[in-house]
Amino acid sequence: MSFTLAIVGRPNVGKSTLFNRLVGKKLALVDDTPGVTRDLREGEARLGDLRFTAIDSAGLEDVADDSLQGRMRRLTERAVEMADICLFVIDARAGITATDRVFADILRRKNAHVILAANKAEGRAGDAGVIEAWELGLGEPVRLSAEHGEGMDELYHILRPHADAFAERARADAPEVDVDVSGDEDEAAAPQPTAARPLQIAVIGRPNAGKSTLINKIIGEDRLLTGPEAGITRDAISVRADFMGTPVRIFDTAGMRKKAKVTGKLEKLSVADGLRAVRFAEVVVVLLDVGIPFEQQDLRIADFAETEGRAVVVAANKWDLEEDKVGKLKELREAFERLLPQLRGAPMVTVSAATGKGLDRLHAAILKAYEVWNRRVSTARLNQWLGAMTEAHPPPAPAGRRIRLRYMTQVKTRPPAFVVMTNHADLLPDSYSRYLVNGLRADFDLPGTPVRLTFRDQGDKNPYKDQKFHTPSRLRKHTEGKAREDYRKR
Numbered sequence: 001m002s003f004t005l006a007i008v009g010r011p012n013v014g015k016s017t018l019f020n021r022l023v024g025k026k027l028a029l030v031d032d033t034p035g036v037t038r039d040l041r042e043g044e045a046r047l048g049d050l051r052f053t054a055i056d057s058a059g060l061e062d063v064a065d066d067s068l069q070g071r072m073r074r075l076t077e078r079a080v081e082m083a084d085i086c087l088f089v090i091d092a093r094a095g096i097t098a099t100d101r102v103f104a105d106i107l108r109r110k111n112a113h114v115i116l117a118a119n120k121a122e123g124r125a126g127d128a129g130v131i132e133a134w135e136l137g138l139g140e141p142v143r144l145s146a147e148h149g150e151g152m153d154e155l156y157h158i159l160r161p162h163a164d165a166f167a168e169r170a171r172a173d174a175p176e177v178d179v180d181v182s183g184d185e186d187e188a189a190a191p192q193p194t195a196a197r198p199l200q201i202a203v204i205g206r207p208n209a210g211k212s213t214l215i216n217k218i219i220g221e222d223r224l225l226t227g228p229e230a231g232i233t234r235d236a237i238s239v240r241a242d243f244m245g246t247p248v249r250i251f252d253t254a255g256m257r258k259k260a261k262v263t264g265k266l267e268k269l270s271v272a273d274g275l276r277a278v279r280f281a282e283v284v285v286v287l288l289d290v291g292i293p294f295e296q297q298d299l300r301i302a303d304f305a306e307t308e309g310r311a312v313v314v315a316a317n318k319w320d321l322e323e324d325k326v327g328k329l330k331e332l333r334e335a336f337e338r339l340l341p342q343l344r345g346a347p348m349v350t351v352s353a354a355t356g357k358g359l360d361r362l363h364a365a366i367l368k369a370y371e372v373w374n375r376r377v378s379t380a381r382l383n384q385w386l387g388a389m390t391e392a393h394p395p396p397a398p399a400g401r402r403i404r405l406r407y408m409t410q411v412k413t414r415p416p417a418f419v420v421m422t423n424h425a426d427l428l429p430d431s432y433s434r435y436l437v438n439g440l441r442a443d444f445d446l447p448g449t450p451v452r453l454t455f456r457d458q459g460d461k462n463p464y465k466d467q468k469f470h471t472p473s474r475l476r477k478h479t480e481g482k483a484r485e486d487y488r489k490r
Contacts, residue, residue, distance in 0.1 A: 003166040005045065005159075006055045006083035008107070010099045013091040014119040018146035019056035022047060048156045050163050055083060077110065085113040085162055090133060092118035092126030092143070104136040115158055116141045122150055175200050175282045177309060177414045181376060190374035198240060198247035199370060202281035202310075204301050209287045210317040214353035215250050218243050238277075244363045251277040278304065282373070282414075283311045283366050290316045290328065290350070294335045306342050309415045309450045311373035313347045313365045320352040345441060346448025372449045374413050381444075382408045382418070389439050398427045406458065416440075417452035425457035 005022075007015045023043035045054035057080075080086050088107055090100050107114050116138040118130045122145040133141035142158060144151035193199035203211045219241035238251045278284055284305040288298055293316060305312050314336060322328050329350065336348055347365035351358035386408045395403040407421040418440070422428065437451050 002050070002052055002163050003084040004053045004055065004082070005085045005087055006057060006080050007087045007089060008057050008080055008103075009089035010097065010103065013089045013094075014146045015089050016056055018087075018089065018117075018119065018144070019043065019045075019054055021146055021149060021152070022054045047152060047159065050156065050159055052159075052163065077106070080107065080110050084166055085115065085159070086110075087115050087117055088138065089117045089119050089144075090129070090136075090141075092121035092129030092133070095129045096132040096135065101136065104138055108138070113162060114138050115155075117144050117151075117155070118142065119144045119146055121145060122148055175280065175414075177282075178412050178417070179414045180412055181410060190371045193247050195247045198249045199366070200249045200251070200280060200282045201285060201366065202251040202277045202283075202305075203285045203287055204278060204305070205287035206289065206295070206297050206301075209289045210353040211287050214287065214315075214317065214351065215239065217353055217356045218248075218250065218359065243366075244360065246363065246367065251281060275304065278308055278310060281310055283313060283370050285313045285315055285362070285366070288314065288316045290318050290322055290332075293332060294339055299339055302340055302343060306450050309452070311369040311415070311449050312343055313349070313362070313369050314343075315362055315365075316348070316350045317353050319350040319358060320355050325350075342450075343448050344438075345446075369448060372446055373415055375416055375444065375446055375449070376413055377410050377416070377444050379409045382410065385439070385443060386420070389436060393435060395428060395432055398424075398429075401427060403428055412452070415450040415452060416446060417454070419454050419456055421458045422455050423458060425455040428455055 007019055009015055019041070022045035024046065041056040043054050043056070045052050086107055088104065090096065104116075116133055116136060118126060118133050118141040120126055121130055121143040126143070130141055130143055142151055142155050144155065191197075203215060205211055219239055238249055240247070240249050242248070243250075286298065286302045286305065288294065302312060302314065316332055319325070332350075333348065336346075337344060340346075347369055349358060349361040349365045351362050386405060390405050395405060397403065401424055403422060403424050405420050405422050409419055411417050411419050420436075433453055433455070437453050440446055440451055440453070
């Protein structure tokens with residue numbers, strides 16, 4: 001998905017019909033009654049070769065109180081701020097209304113990329129409304145009929161340049177992951193972050209763990225809104241800074257609560273935005289509240305970062321409030337080893353976002369995790385190690401079939417990925433794979449980072465597998481008979 005498109009407008013102008021056409025499914029309810037859509041709905045949309053995320057929003061109404069309509073308006077305005085492009089839909093048959101003018105002014109202030117669409121413009125009935133739309137000052141209106149599919153090609157040509165620009169931005173911001181390496185390549189140091197390519201860090205955790213406060217302390221200014229209330233941060237915000245001499249780009253994300261508690265549509269968008277921030281990061285800092293560490297959602301967040309193949313650092317915040325520091329630290333380390341075995345050995349540090357204590361430890365842990373994430377092991381060392389590991393603990397022989405691990409090489413870094421050539425790869429149990437992964441972590445100093453280990457089946461290389469003659473006597477008779485026959489032919 002290259003960009004996000006928010007479809008907004010006053011009630012009953014055909015937003016949901018257009019949303020359904022873009023996503024190719026009837027995901028949103030459609031009715032002539034205004035206000036049927038009350039929440040935000042996301043869908044994977046396609047228009048020609050464009051792939052993007054479409055957001056169907058509630059109708060914008062000119063209300064500012066705490067009524068249902070007021071809450072719907074605030075929700076829609078927030079969706080506009082979070083979207084890359086805003087598609088402002090008007091009813092060409094009804095013409096421009098006072099409400100359209102009010103919201104056109106709001107959209108000009110809130111979103112830099114606004115496309116004006118005159119819907120229900122099929123036939124001559126919409127001609128007057130299309131001409132009136134020029135007075136909104138949002139450029140040339142796109143003439144559409146969401147119900148009949150008219151004007152989709154024109155909308156495509158308008159979105160195409162924006163899509164290219166956002167795709168270029170995404171390529172520039174995206175971290176380089178799953179980097180291919182040559183099997184004969186020497187071990188090399190991790191690339192150093194620069195101002196042009198800073199180290200990208202995502203800070204994730206549950207609400208009110210202190211993520212925004214920690215980032216403010218790192219960058220040395222109150223750039224992000226903080227407070228005692230949980231959930232102040234709504235979307236992923238990135239800031240560039242110099243973290244103790246290291247150029248970094250830090251993503252502050254909305255707090256991620258248990259799925260059952262994520263009831264608000266706005267919060268669902270915020271969590272999705274936070275997960276996207278993890279995909280744009282190289283190192284993920286999982287921030288815990290030391291008072292209530294390692295709850296179920298903390299574990300899910302850390303596991304998600306590991307699944308995405310990112311380097312992980314665990315930071316226990318609010319350490320200044322802890323009285324029994326020695327006992328608490330021992331408890332944290334024991335819980336970490338027991339609850340997150342897939343991240344065994346990952347750096348865990350204690351910090352205080354309020355006072356700034358422990359930031360030096362956090363900086364060192366981030367650089368260590370980044371260096372391990374880029375670790376390269378030569379093929380010669382890997383095969384020496386593989387021979388020792390299989391000699392100490394040979395692979396099992398299921399159903400009498402002997403499994404031979406013939407060759408091993410590293411194929412990727414960021415995170416480290418290895419391939420082992422073998423026979424009967426499908427018969428190798430998971431327990432043996434874990435044995436090798438744990439050995440890689442211990443012997444090549446790969447603590448905490450995701451390690452990908454793949455077994456590739458080379459088949460049985462026995463040259464006599466399909467021969468009919470297996471015993472020496474039969475083989476000798478077969479060879480002599482073949483020689484006599486060749487002599488007679490000559």
